[in-house]
Amino acid sequence: MKNQSQYAVVGDPIAHSKSPLIHAQFAQQTGQNIAYDAFAITSENFNQFVNDFFNHGGAGLNITLPHKEVAFELASQNTSRATLAGAVNTLYVQAGRLCGENTDGPGLVRDLSVNNGIDLAGKSILMLGAGGAARGALAELVNASPAKLTLLNRTLAKAEAIKLAFRDVQEIHVSDYDNADQHESFDLIINATSLSLQGELPPLSANWVDGQTCCYDMMYDDSDTVFVRWAKQSGAALAVDGLGMLVEQAAESFAIWRGIRPETESVMRMIREGL
Numbered sequence: 030m031k032n033q034s035q036y037a038v039v040g041d042p043i044a045h046s047k048s049p050l051i052h053a054q055f056a057q058q059t060g061q062n063i064a065y066d067a068f069a070i071t072s073e074n075f076n077q078f079v080n081d082f083f084n085h086g087g088a089g090l091n092i093t094l095p096h097k098e099v100a101f102e103l104a105s106q107n108t109s110r111a112t113l114a115g116a117v118n119t120l121y122v123q124a125g126r127l128c129g130e131n132t133d134g135p136g137l138v139r140d141l142s143v144n145n146g147i148d149l150a151g152k153s154i155l156m157l158g159a160g161g162a163a164r165g166a167l168a169e170l171v172n173a174s175p176a177k178l179t180l181l182n183r184t185l186a187k188a189e190a191i192k193l194a195f196r197d198v199q200e201i202h203v204s205d206y207d208n209a210d211q212h213e214s215f216d217l218i219i220n221a222t223s224l225s226l227q228g229e230l231p232p233l234s235a236n237w238v239d240g241q242t243c244c245y246d247m248m249y250d251d252s253d254t255v256f257v258r259w260a261k262q263s264g265a266a267l268a269v270d271g272l273g274m275l276v277e278q279a280a281e282s283f284a285i286w287r288g289i290r291p292e293t294e295s296v297m298r299m300i301r302e303g304l
């Protein structure tokens with residue numbers, strides 16, 4: 030179609046991605062003339078693909094596993110948030126330069142605060158996992174002025190690296206799962222491990238949950254994820270999965286590219302019904 034702007038999501042694997050569907054809905058809703066494809070690209074071919082895509086007039090890319098860190102390295106200009114995250118999920122060209130942003134954190138925070146009414150200021154937050162998603166989320170969570178951030182990860186060195194990267198922004202208390210029982214309850218617990226994908230849980234403690242605690246699983250599914258089930262059984266005030274984050278991070282990318290923020294509620298409903 031004439032004057033159609035080209036966008037795509039790049040990952041490996043990519044077949045499961047809901048991004049083309051979400052962006053097609055955003056485009057229809059806002060009357061934007063875009064095409065949005067999905068490409069399975071190996072790590073070996075990633076840099077070449079990105080260069081070719083933009084050299085041939087491509088307007089923007091979403092980047093997913095396992096390329097977010099490489100995309101950060103590839104961009105010649107990253108936002109401060111993307112720099113703190115050390116990972117990029119959105120690429121675009123501005124004044125001839127390849128720019129990188131990370132919208133995972135804003136997507137999460139918007140889902141927590143706007144869609145689920147959770148006020149993060151002054152709260153005690155526990156993050157489980159120290160991979161790319163946790164890092165992206167923390168890069169935005171720090172802007173919401175939480176009172177305390179705690180990060181638990183199987184590999185302590187990765188959690189320590191995040192603590193170091195954030196040292197000028199906010200203190201993060203890090204640990205592995207040993208002695209997890211010693212922590213008292215949190216206002217918000219976010220599962221950013223990839224274990225839900227296999228129907229498994231990281232080591233958890235019932236001590237972490239009281240009647241005020243909200244639990245958030247970055248993973249989503251057609252029925253409750255194993256972490257959402259654990260949260261409900263443990264008496265959490267709220268237990269939410271990551272579908273809202275998925276749609277909200279996409280809306281943030283769309284807004285960067287097109288200068289218009291789409292409405293997300295109907296898209297979340299549509300994706301939920303299609304699961």
Ligand code: NDP
Nearest residue numbers: 158159160161162163183184221222223247248271274275
């Ligand atoms: P990574 O592979 O970068 O990180 C995985 C994390 O899970 C690491 O902290 C890893 O610990 C931990 N983990 C894996 N296996 C185990 C185990 N057996 N025991 C304890 N911890 C374990 O993945 P991402 O950070 O990119 O993604 C994490 C999750 O977030 C995924 O489920 C993904 O689908 C979801 N996600 C959702 C988004 C959304 O929009 N809803 C957006 C982005 C991600 P270790 O460091 O020790 O290996």
